[in-house]
Amino acid sequence: MTHAAYIYPAYAVAVIATLALVIHAFTSMRRAERAAAEQRDRRA
Amino acid sequence: MAAKPTEGEGPGALGTQYRLGSDPHIYVTKHMHRFANPARFLRIAGVATPLTLWPGLAITALGLAWGLFYAPPDYLQGDSARIMDVHVPAAILAELGYAGLAVAAAVGLVWKHPLAEVAARALAPVGAVFAAVCLITGSLWGQPTWGTWWVWDARLTSMLVLFFLYLGVIALSNAFDEPGRGAKSAAILAIVGAINLPIIKYSVDWWNTLHQGASITLTGSTIAPALLWPLGISALGFSLLFAATVLMRMRAEIAQTRVRARARRMAEAFA
Numbered sequence: 001m002t003h004a005a006y007i008y009p010a011y012a013v014a015v016i017a018t019l020a021l022v023i024h025a026f027t028s029m030r031r032a033e034r035a036a037a038e039q040r041d042r043r044a
Numbered sequence: 045m046a047a048k049p050t051e052g053e054g055p056g057a058l059g060t061q062y063r064l065g066s067d068p069h070i071y072v073t074k075h076m077h078r079f080a081n082p083a084r085f086l087r088i089a090g091v092a093t094p095l096t097l098w099p100g101l102a103i104t105a106l107g108l109a110w111g112l113f114y115a116p117p118d119y120l121q122g123d124s125a126r127i128m129d130v131h132v133p134a135a136i137l138a139e140l141g142y143a144g145l146a147v148a149a150a151v152g153l154v155w156k157h158p159l160a161e162v163a164a165r166a167l168a169p170v171g172a173v174f175a176a177v178c179l180i181t182g183s184l185w186g187q188p189t190w191g192t193w194w195v196w197d198a199r200l201t202s203m204l205v206l207f208f209l210y211l212g213v214i215a216l217s218n219a220f221d222e223p224g225r226g227a228k229s230a231a232i233l234a235i236v237g238a239i240n241l242p243i244i245k246y247s248v249d250w251w252n253t254l255h256q257g258a259s260i261t262l263t264g265s266t267i268a269p270a271l272l273w274p275l276g277i278s279a280l281g282f283s284l285l286f287a288a289t290v291l292m293r294m295r296a297e298i299a300q301t302r303v304r305a306r307a308r309r310m311a312e313a314f315a
Contacts, residue, residue: 002117003124003188010184011112014130017177018104018285021170022097025292032299039303043310 080159082298089291096291100284107278115274127185129275133282134178135203139241141171141286142206145213146238149231159294161227162301164234165217166293170286172210179203190254198247199255202240209237 001007111129118125145167152160182200183193194200217230248257259266267275 001123003122006184006188007112007123007126010127010130010181011108013180013184014134014177015108017173018282021173021289022101022285022292025170025289025296026097028296029292029299032296032303036299036302039306043306 080157082159085159086295086298089295093288093291093295096284097288100281100288102281103277104281104285107274107276107281111274111278116270118268118271121189124185124188125271127181128271129278131178131181131185132275133279134174134181136279137282137286138171138175138178138203138206138210139244141167141174142210142234143238143241145171145210145234146241149213149234152227153231153235161231162294162297163290164213164227164231165297166290168210168213168217168230168234170289170293172207172214174282174286175203175207175210179207195254197253197255198251199244199253202244202247205240206237206244209233209240213237 108129111126115126115129117123145164148160148164148167151157152164179200182203186195187193213230213234216233217226219226219229247253248255260272265272
């Protein structure tokens with residue numbers, strides 16, 4: 001493949017950035033929803 | 045008869061319930077507030093998140109593998125055209141994300157729609173990352189194709205401005221300790237910045253740019269089907285992942301707001 005030195009980094013940037021966004025959003029959501037549930041349970 | 049909030053709640057509070065009269069002038073507001081209910085939103089988001097996340101991951105992987113390993117090289121650009129499978133979806137989503145941000149900001153500013161402010165806060169970082177991916181991958185395509193990493197061309201510059209607008213919105217909305225205080229300034233910047241969207245779109249028509257014109261229009265495409273298919277599939281996959289990320293960020297924001305609100309109420313009760 002010609003221009004592999006440009007193509008692979010471009011794909012790597014897109015994949016890593018997208019996965020980082022997804023994983024960060026997923027862990028933030030799980031952590032926040034767990035905290036909200038624990039707080040609600042403590043009050044109940 | 046005007047809509048009246050129930051006791052102890054208002055449009056700025058998550059969990060708003062409105063008693064709505066039959067006056068037609070509140071018809072739009074009624075339906076907007078119907079979807080402003082966070083409990084209803086959380087029910088919908090609970091179903092929509094896995095429906096966008098898992099297919100998004102699978103479709104993106106399929107589109108990228110197709111574009112990288114199975115699609116033929118372009119007759120003119122050669123293999124570097126494969127970069128379009130990540131560059132074009134990133135560009136489209138960065139622009140659509142900003143349009144969504146501007147709409148959410150306007151709705152939040154005018155109607156104090158609580159979910160609109162949450163949506164705006166959730167959209168901005170996601171759009172900023174996609175704008176950065178668009179700029180970086182565009183640069184990686186530009187070097188082998190144009191012979192330069194960057195030119196101050198109208199399309200590239202307006203895209204860079206979009207990235208800075210995202211950063212400005214994020215900075216303003218996080219400029220205060222209490223979330224929400226920066227929302228108004230961030231919303232104004234988001235709305236004013238929307239003027240950049242038609243500039244990005246038409247920059248290749250209004251100015252003599254190094255960046256080529258649109259290859260896909262409402263009337264058709266100049267891209268060969270063998271290259272268009274992986275591009276379309278990866279665009280669909282990235283769009284689903286964009287939606288899933290925004291939904292998850294909104295769910296996190298709502299849960300954090302509820303935790304803060306309960307903690308404040310408990311502190312007031314013990315004071």
